Amino acid sequence: xxxxxxxxxxxxxxxxxxxxxxxxxxxxxxxxxxxxxxxxxxxxxxxxxxxxxxxxxxxxxxxxxxxxxxxxxxxxxxxxxxxxxxxxxxxxxxxxxxxxxxxxxxxxxxxxxxxxxxxx
Amino acid sequence: xxxxxxxxxxxxxxxxxxxxxxxxxxxxxxxxxxxxxxxxxxxxxxxxxxxxxxxxxxxxxxxxxxxxxxxxxxxxxxxxxxxxxxxxxxxxxxxxxxxxxxxxxxxxxxxxxxxxxxxxxxxxxxxxxxxxxxxxxxxxxxxxxxxxxxxxxxxxxxxxxxxxxxxxxxxxxxxxxxxxxxxxxxxxxxxxxxxxxxxxxxxxxxxxxxxxxxxxxxxxxxxxxxxxxxxxxxxxxxxxxxxxxxxxxxxxxxxxxxxxxxxxxxxxxxxxxxxxxxxxxxxxxxxxxxxxxxxxxxxxxxxxxxxxxxxxxxxxxxxxxxxxx
Numbered sequence: 528x529x530x531x532x533x534x535x536x537x538x539x540x541x542x543x544x545x546x547x548x549x550x551x552x553x554x555x556x557x558x559x560x561x562x563x564x565x566x567x568x569x570x571x572x573x574x575x576x577x578x579x580x581x582x583x584x585x586x587x588x589x590x591x592x593x594x595x596x597x598x599x600x601x602x603x604x605x606x607x608x609x610x611x612x613x614x615x616x617x618x619x620x621x622x623x624x625x626x627x628x629x630x631x632x633x634x635x636x637x638x639x640x641x642x643x644x645x646x647x
Numbered sequence: 648x649x650x651x652x653x654x655x656x657x658x659x660x661x662x663x664x665x666x667x668x669x670x671x672x673x674x675x676x677x678x679x680x681x682x683x684x685x686x687x688x689x690x691x692x693x694x695x696x697x698x699x700x701x702x703x704x705x706x707x708x709x710x711x712x713x714x715x716x717x718x719x720x721x722x723x724x725x726x727x728x729x730x731x732x733x734x735x736x737x738x739x740x741x742x743x744x745x746x747x748x749x750x751x752x753x754x755x756x757x758x759x760x761x762x763x764x765x766x767x768x769x770x771x772x773x774x775x776x777x778x779x780x781x782x783x784x785x786x787x788x789x790x791x792x793x794x795x796x797x798x799x800x801x802x803x804x805x806x807x808x809x810x811x812x813x814x815x816x817x818x819x820x821x822x823x824x825x826x827x828x829x830x831x832x833x834x835x836x837x838x839x840x841x842x843x844x845x846x847x848x849x850x851x852x853x854x855x856x857x858x859x860x861x862x863x864x865x866x867x868x869x870x871x872x873x874x875x876x877x878x879x880x881x882x883x884x885x886x887x888x889x890x891x892x893x894x895x896x897x898x899x900x901x902x903x904x905x906x907x908x909x910x911x912x913x914x915x916x917x918x919x920x921x922x923x924x925x926x927x928x929x930x931x932x933x934x935x936x937x938x939x940x941x942x943x944x945x946x947x948x949x950x951x952x953x954x955x956x957x958x959x960x961x962x963x964x965x966x967x968x969x970x971x972x
Contacts, residue, residue, distance in 0.1 A: 540705065552954055569949055573959045577705075578687045587684040594681070 533632050534586030537625060543584065547576045550619040559611040563602060582640075583616065583633045595643040604645050613637060650725025653695075661723035667692070667702075668718035671729070683719045690718040695728035707960045708834070709827050712766075735822050737774070738763045742817040743794055749880035752846060755784075755811050757795040757819065765790055765824035767853030768937070770965065771797075774820040775810055782807040782970055785826070785850035785939065789857060795821075798849035798880075802969075826850070828937050828965045830857035837961075840936045841869040842924065842948055847940020848881060850965055854937055855888075855895070865894070868927075872900040872920040872944070898923065920944070921951060932956035935963070942966035 534542075551573055555561055564572055582588045602608075613634060620630045651658040652667060654676060661670040668690050671678045680690040685704065694714045702721035703711045721727075738760035748754045765771065770785040788796035801808040811817055828850045839858065841851040848871050858867055873879050879899050889897040900920040918926075928934070936952045938945045945966040952962055 548958060551959075555950065555954060569953065570959060574686070574688045578682050578684075581682075581684070581686045586686075588686060589683045590681075 532585050533629060533636075534581070534584040537584055537629060537633075539586070540581075542623075543577055543580045543586070546580050546619055546623060547573065549622060550580070550615055551576050553615045553619060554612070557611055557615060560608055563608075579637075583637045585632075585636055592640060592643040595640045596646055599644045600646045606645070609641060609645060650723070652723050653726070653728040655729075655731045665723050666719055667716075667721040667723050667727065667729065670723050671718060678718060680719060685717050685720040688717060691715055692718050693730040695730055698727075699724075707827070707963075708831050709829060709963060712829075712831065735825075736762075738821045740795075740819045740821050742811060742814070742819065745812055748798065749877055751801045752878070752880045753799045753801055753808065753812050755797045755799050757797070757821070759793050759795050760821065763795075763821060763823075766829035767857040768829040768850040768965075769824035769826035770850070771795070771821050771823040772825075773797075773807060773811075774822065775807065776818050776820055780806055780810070783823075783825075785828070785846075785853065785965065786824070787849040787852045787856075789853070789860060791860075796849075798846045800846045826965055827963045828854065828939060829963075830854045830861065830863075831935070832861055834935060835861065835864050837935045838865045838933065839863070839867045840924075840928065840931065840934050840952070840957075841867065842872075842920070842936070842938050843870070844872040844920075844940035844944050845878060845967070847938075847945075847965070847967055850939045851937060852881065859892070859895075863894075867895045868898070869896070870898045870900060870920060870924065872902075872940075874902050876901050898927075921948065924948070925951065925955070928955060930956045935961045938962070938964040938966075940965075940967050942968055 555564060578588060578590070582590055616637060617630055617634065620633060649660070649663060651660045652670060653659075654671060659670055659674045665673075668678060668680055668683070672680070678690055678692065681687045682689070688705070691706070691710070692715065694716055696714075698714050698716045699721055702716035704720070706715055706717070740757050740760045743756045743758045745756070746754050765786055767786055767789050770783045772781050772783050774781045784797040784799060786795055787798055788794065799808050799811055801812060841854060843851045851869060855867060855869060869885065871879055871881070871885070879901065882899060885897040889895050900923055902919065931952050934957050936957050938948050938952070945964045949962055949964055953959060
């Protein structure tokens with residue numbers, strides 16, 4: 528008997544879509560990090576969020592730590608920025624009724640690339 | 648399975664099991680890519696003819712309708728043709744007539760060349776044959792008509808506008824169509840919100856006409872914004888349409904009411920278009936939104952509509968960016 532991936536358990540691509548819409552709206556009005564999204568094309572950013580969530584849920588993706596590092600290096604992100612994003616990730620999943628344990632799993636995946644994102 | 652795919656007129660042989668992306672990259676073709684998992688959509692390309700639907704998963708409906716697909720999710724098939732934006736065919740055409748809709752706003756009617764396909768609301772590149780001067784304009788008319796209708800703002804020093812208004816029967820080359828703003832035939836129940844400034848009204852009128860021709864069942868709300876009241880160049884016709892159609896509403900938004908200087912001096916400031924939309928639609932969940940015209944307006948309104956609950960896939964925008972050469 529094989530354990531379904533978190534991605535499948537949460538509901539696959541449809542779950543990612545629902546989560547991203549909610550998450551992106553939160554981030555756009557979170558003063559700690561909203562300015563990072565000011566000059567970026569919204570649709571492009573939305574797609575990147577989808578890729579991020581797919582990765583956080585352990586879904587199909589081919590991102591490497593180096594990719595994440597390269598993508599975020601120029602932003603000079605701090606611990607506070609990272610925590611703000613994690614907070615929004617958590618509250619998004621909670622709002623969607625995802626069980627705490629699964630939220631923990633998604634957070635763990637996101638945390639695993641923390642050093643790459645903070646370029647340290 | 649072996650064979651070749653077609654890309655920019657070149658036949659590219661593919662290896663068995665290769666995806667279109669693999670094949671293009673192996674032949675050093677300039678295609679962007681990132682996640683290689685069908686999520687980031689960097690590798691989006693446009694196909695000619697039938698495209699495997701599984702390679703279109705996650706794409707906006709307007710892109711699916713135009714045959715776009717994700718190269719990393721598409722197994723290469725013999726004879727599959729991938730288009731490039733540079734490769735769209737050119738059609739010779741001629742201006743049939745012009746007429747002023749308002750000071751500085753010219754309606755241009757072009758004889759429709761056979762073989763040029765488009766959806767109302769998309770835009771075409773107009774190319775002046777003598778020197779290749781190129782400008783894009785959105786189509787306000789339906790593809791079923793024998794003329795193509797454009798609304799051209801005549802700007803000081805605007806070379807294409809000058810050419811179109813001054814040259815009787817002006818010859819043109821047309822290329823296209825391009826653009827995300829067009830009516831979706833299979834979404835007849837959706838409430839539509841059409842928001843535009845200046846000649847951004849042209850594509851919206853095209854979409855409105857297409858929706859009415861398709862007997863769209865959901866409500867349609869059109870807002871037109873202009874700095875001055877004389878810029879509301881289709882005011883009469885749109886008011887009439889709105890009176891004749893229960894489900895169509897037309898709202899004007901003016902920043903300075905130049906036809907009544909007394910009112911301007913004494914009345915409260917006109918609510919701007921952003922506030923009007925926000926107050927009229929506290930939630931845009933389930934709406935399909937079309938935004939055309941001033942780029943800052945389009946950008947700001949896109950964010951406002953998304954935050955009000957419109958899905959990203961349901962927001963279509965066409966910012967009119969001024970040419971710089």
